[in-house]
Amino acid sequence: MSRQTWAMRRYSFLLLSSVWILGGCCATLPRPEKYFDLQTPMNAVRGFVYGVESEEWEFAYNSLTPESREQFSETKMYFAILLYKDPKTSVGLYDLITKSELNRGFLDWDPLNPNRLSASLMCQYDYINERGIEDTILFEIYLKKRNSTDKDGAEIDRWEIDLMRTAATFAPEA
Numbered sequence: 082m083s084r085q086t087w088a089m090r091r092y093s094f095l096l097l098s099s100v101w102i103l104g105g106c107c108a109t110l111p112r113p114e115k116y117f118d119l120q121t122p123m124n125a126v127r128g129f130v131y132g133v134e135s136e137e138w139e140f141a142y143n144s145l146t147p148e149s150r151e152q153f154s155e156t157k158m159y160f161a162i163l164l165y166k167d168p169k170t171s172v173g174l175y176d177l178i179t180k181s182e183l184n185r186g187f188l189d190w191d192p193l194n195p196n197r198l199s200a201s202l203m204c205q206y207d208y209i210n211e212r213g214i215e216d217t218i219l220f221e222i223y224l225k226k227r228n229s230t231d232k233d234g235a236e237i238d239r240w241e242i243d244l245m246r247t248a249a250t251f252a253p254e255a
Contacts, residue, residue, distance in 0.1 A: 123202070146244070
């Protein structure tokens with residue numbers, strides 16, 4: 082086999098590998114709006130988690146209550162999620178959001194009562210603490226329901242995460 086043929090084969094392989102890798106890396110994820118309508122508390126939480134994991138920050142931010150959005154800009158939320166670590170456990174907020182198990186049992190929601198305006202969902206995060214022992218963080222996510230309009234102008238009930246009340250459960254006790 083001549084040097085030129087060998088070089089062409091290597092070049093072709095590298096070119097095809099590069100195209101394959103770049104093509105795989107550039108594939109886009111589905112928009113969260115396609116799968117998460119926020120019309121139930123579970124969908125609202127799952128949509129927020131998906132928004133964070135897929136870096137759809139605008140969707141994640143719009144999953145929060147208006148009161149929470151008044152307290153945090155989208156940029157502040159972004160940096161807090163990526164950079165904040167709990168000083169007691171050293172668990173990052175990103176891991177807490179994306180790796181927690183959403184328990185199916187609601188603490189405060191009755192799907193048969195459509196007039197209910199709030200709900201809370203229990204979550205669990207398992208981790209290895211600084212002493213090498215398995216540990217668990219249990220926390221509640223609080224949600225509020227408000228009337229909204231969809232893209233067609235129809236009125237819908239929309240569940241949103243009450244970040245302020247949820248964050249208050251992590252505050253150190255005085």
